[in-house]
Amino acid sequence: MYDVTVGALGYWAHEIATEGLIGYVFAGSPETVCMHGSYEPIFGTNPLAIGIPSSGNSLVLDMATAAMAYYGLIEAKTAGRKIPADIAYDKDGKLTDDPGLAMDGALRPFDKSYKGAGLSMMVEVLTGPLVGASFAGIGETETNWGNLIMVLDPEMLVDKKTFMDNVEAMQKRLKTVKKLPGVKEIMLPSERGDKLIKQRLASGEIEIEDNLYKKLQEAAG
Numbered sequence: 001m002y003d004v005t006v007g008a009l010g011y012w013a014h015e016i017a018t019e020g021l022i023g024y025v026f027a028g029s030p031e032t033v034c035m036h037g038s039y040e041p042i043f044g045t046n047p048l049a050i051g052i053p054s055s056g057n058s059l060v061l062d063m064a065t066a067a068m069a070y071y072g073l074i075e076a077k078t079a080g081r082k083i084p085a086d087i088a089y090d091k092d093g094k095l096t097d098d099p100g101l102a103m104d105g106a107l108r109p110f111d112k113s114y115k116g117a118g119l120s121m122m123v124e125v126l127t128g129p130l131v132g133a134s135f136a137g138i139g140e141t142e143t144n145w146g147n148l149i150m151v152l153d154p155e156m157l158v159d160k161k162t163f164m165d166n167v168e169a170m171q172k173r174l175k176t177v178k179k180l181p182g183v184k185e186i187m188l189p190s191e192r193g194d195k196l197i198k199q200r201l202a203s204g205e206i207e208i209e210d211n212l213y214k215k216l217q218e219a220a221g
Contacts, residue, residue, distance in 0.1 A: 006147050010062030010190060013051030016151055017058035020160060023051040024150040028127030031137050033066045034106040036117035039093035041106040042136050044145070045070050046123035053154070055161075056168040060190035065120035066107045073099045073107075078212045086112065 006012065009025040016023025029044030045066035052059040067087035076083050076099040086095055088102035096102055109116025126148045128135025133146025154163045175186055200206055208216075 008062065009047050009049035010051075010060050010193065012149065013049035013062065014058055014060050014190070015051075016149075017051030017053045017060060020053045020154075020164070021051075022053065022152040022154060023049070024148075024152075025049040025051075026123050026126045026148045028124060028133060028135065028146045029070070030141055030145070032070055032107055033109060033120055034089065034117075035121075036109060036112075036114040039089040039106055043117075043120045043124050044127075045107065046120045046127070048123055052167055053160075053164050054167040054171060055164040056171055057194065058190075059167060059171065059188065062190065062193075063110070065110055065116060065123055067110050067112060067116075068107055070107075073103055075209060075212060077103070078215060079209045080211070 006025075006027055009027055012025045013023045016025075026046070026048050027044075028046060031041040031043065032045050033043040034040055035042055043065075045064045045068075047062070047064040047069070049060060049062040068083060073083065073088075075081075081099070082097040083099050083102060085097040086108075088096055088099075088105060088107050090096040090098070090101040090105040093105075096105065109120055124135050127133060127146035128139075131146040131148055133139065134141040134144045135146075154160045157163075171188060174188060177186055179186060
């Protein structure tokens with residue numbers, strides 16, 4: 001795919017799940033994230049989303065394989081805020097809490113270990129070599145970012161209704177597990193986001209940082 005931006009991957013995974021199917025969505029992006037043990041940006045933030053149909057609410061996992069989404073760096077820089085001190089390197093390989101220096105350097109994998117780096121690499125393969133797009137700094141990395149969507153029908157393996165009922169049963173069970181002190185509620189993937197969407201739609205308003213709003217106004221002319 002060429003110069004394609006898919007937006008929030010969770011949206012597409014959710015759309016697939018609402019059709020009673022399992023959706024796997026992967027997206028590549030320019031070099032922003034380093035390998036474990038390195039400070040050179042070589043992978044994209046490489047988000048992935050998985051949508052699972054349920055007899056209740058669809059279950060959607062949407063995450064970047066980087067310690068922070070690139071938009072988080074932009075937002076922090078625009079707002080003049082620092083980022084966590086252990087999630088990014090500057091161009092000289094020193095840990096930094098300055099989002100601007102991080103943009104010139106590299107983000108770390110989401111868990112800051114070889115496991116996160118390995119997962120990021122797998123997404124790089126699925127959105128690069130597999131679909132004929134750029135990867136790991138090879139090819140037209142400024143524009144040729146790859147995306148991959150795979151869909152699985154649960155009916156190929158099990159009775160679909162039974163599967164969806166069991167997913168709902170698992171969701172209900174997970175909401176009742178014992179909580180650590182200070183934890184009010186166990187949150188499932190996409191649950192917090194779904195609540196925010198409902199609140200935004202009900203109010204008709206979206207909260208946005210002042211400096212970012214000004215920049216958007218300037219960009220809009």
